[in-house]
Amino acid sequence: MDRYVEKARKVFRDFISQKSLKMTSEREKILDAVFSTHDHFDVDELLIRLKETKIKVSRATIYRTLDLLVECQIVKKMLFNDSQSRYEHVLGHEHHDHLICTECRKIIEFYSEEIEGLQKAICKKYDFQETDHSLKIYGKCFNCRNE
Amino acid sequence: MDRYVEKARKVFRDFISQKSLKMTSEREKILDAVFSTHDHFDVDELLIRLKETKIKVSRATIYRTLDLLVECQIVKKMLFNDSQSRYEHVLGHEHHDHLICTECRKIIEFYSEEIEGLQKAICKKYDFQETDHSLKIYGKCFNCRNE
DNA sequence: GTCGGTGCAAACTATTTGCAATCGA
DNA sequence: TCGATTGCAAATAGTTTGCACCGAC
Numbered sequence: 001m002d003r004y005v006e007k008a009r010k011v012f013r014d015f016i017s018q019k020s021l022k023m024t025s026e027r028e029k030i031l032d033a034v035f036s037t038h039d040h041f042d043v044d045e046l047l048i049r050l051k052e053t054k055i056k057v058s059r060a061t062i063y064r065t066l067d068l069l070v071e072c073q074i075v076k077k078m079l080f081n082d083s084q085s086r087y088e089h090v091l092g093h094e095h096h097d098h099l100i101c102t103e104c105r106k107i108i109e110f111y112s113e114e115i116e117g118l119q120k121a122i123c124k125k126y127d128f129q130e131t132d133h134s135l136k137i138y139g140k141c142f143n144c145r146n147e
Numbered sequence: 148m149d150r151y152v153e154k155a156r157k158v159f160r161d162f163i164s165q166k167s168l169k170m171t172s173e174r175e176k177i178l179d180a181v182f183s184t185h186d187h188f189d190v191d192e193l194l195i196r197l198k199e200t201k202i203k204v205s206r207a208t209i210y211r212t213l214d215l216l217v218e219c220q221i222v223k224k225m226l227f228n229d230s231q232s233r234y235e236h237v238l239g240h241e242h243h244d245h246l247i248c249t250e251c252r253k254i255i256e257f258y259s260e261e262i263e264g265l266q267k268a269i270c271k272k273y274d275f276q277e278t279d280h281s282l283k284i285y286g287k288c289f290n291c292r293n294e
Numbered sequence: 295g296t297c298g299g300t301g302c303a304a305a306c307t308a309t310t311t312g313c314a315a316t317c318g319a
Numbered sequence: 320t321c322g323a324t325t326g327c328a329a330a331t332a333g334t335t336t337g338c339a340c341c342g343a344c
Contacts, residue, residue, distance in 0.1 A: 017319095020319095020322090020323085021323070021324090022317080022318050022319070022322090022323055022324070023318080023319095024317075024318070024323090024324065024325080025317095026324080026325070027324090043308080043309085056326095057325090057326095058325070058326045058327075059309090059326090060309090060310080060311085060325080060326065060327080061324080061325060061326075063308095063309065063310075064310090064324085064325090079226050079228065081226065083307070083308065083333090083334085084307080084308060084309090085308085085309090099269070099270070099273055099275050101275075102278065108273055108275070110269055110272075110273065112265055112269060114261075114265050115262055115265050115266070115269075118259055118261050118262050118265070119262070119282075119284060122246070122257055122259060122262075122284070123246070123284060123286070125257075126246055126255055126257065126288075126289070127288075127289040127292075128246050128248075128255070128284070128286055128287070128288055128289065129286045129287040129292045130284050130285070130286040131249065131285055131286040131287070132284075132285045132286070133282070133283060133284040133285060134281075134282070134283050135266075135280070135281070135282045135283075136280060136281050136282075137266060137269070137270060137275065137277050137279075137280040138277070138278055138279045138280060139270070139275055139276045139277040139278040139279070140275070140276040140278070141273075141274075141275055142273070142274040142275065145274075145276045167297090167298085168298070168299085169297090169298055169299065169342080169343050169344070170343080170344095171298090171299060171300080171342075171343070172342095173299080173300070174299090190333080190334085191333095203301095204300090204301090205300065205301045205302075206301090206334090207300075207301065207302080207334090207335080207336085208299080208300060208301075210333095210334065210335070211299085211300090211335090230308085230309085230332070230333065231332080231333060231334090232333085232334090
């Protein structure tokens with residue numbers, strides 16, 4: 001797993017230098033925090049995670065850095081049915097879709113080769129050039145339906 | 148197609164009276180406007196549509212009424228990858244998924260029995276009780292990829 | 295007449311932006 | 320050095336809410 005942080009750091013550094021931007025300690029700390037768990041997170045959660053390690057980064061910098069991480073495809077931004085954006089890191093975390101429990105907010109990841117294939121067929125049919133997709137199934141998870 | 152507005156009106160009236168709410172002219176006008184096209188719309192577009200017919204309804208009332216229409220399942224609320232909510236009416240408009248062109252913002256609807264079936268299988272596998280799902284494919288539509 | 299509904303303006307939430315001070319290449 | 324970055328606070332965008340007045344049942 002740790003190798004993914006390493007890989008992400010490299011991708012990010014290359015991206016930064018290629019764009020003549022600068023690698024700052026804030027950006028490094030945010031990248032580390034993003035990789036510190038495998039979970040989906042929102043900006044508040046990331047801030048809390050950083051505060052726990054006594055690292056101070058402003059909210060604005062987090063937004064700005066996440067945009068960069070999304071741009072170089074280390075992080076994926078996603079919207080569920082609530083108002084704020086959620087993110088997840090991509091490296092070591094291949095494409096997958098989500099089951100979202102509307103009771104406990106738990107998110108279960110799944111992947112289906114067959115669904116992916118059918119989606120490709122749909123795109124072909126409509127002469128549509130896919131760049132990304134998201135499949136979300138909302139409902140009650142195992143625990144919540146048995147309560 | 149007009150029969151759907153009729154059906155929607157009935158569903159809405161029943162819902163309203165069952166909950167001891169009141170049917171107001173604002174609510175009727177909003178319902179009509181929602182059914183006046185088959186398209187996806189956001190709150191601003193609905194306001195413009197209403198203004199064109201010289202009907203004045205406040206933005207707040209639109210939000211409040213749309214919530215009711217969503218609650219009685221005449222309208223579906225959906226989020227694409229931008230910040231505001233979009234809506235579509237459901238009656239006469241069976242379940243479908245979306246191809247979204249990120250260039251021209253066009254939305255193409257599609258439906259795949261096979262994908263639906265596979266989704267059901269996924270839910271079974273995870274013992275997940277689905278209430279709703281959304282599949283969105285982002286990319287370039289036919290017109291935009293040929294420019 | 296009694297609630298519920300409406301419009302308005304203010305409040306709220308998530309996010310973005312302008313700016314002066316600061317920092318990295 | 321010099322332009323990029325940061326934090327702060329103010330600005331925005333979309334949506335929600337409190338309240339006085341209005342209207343449906």
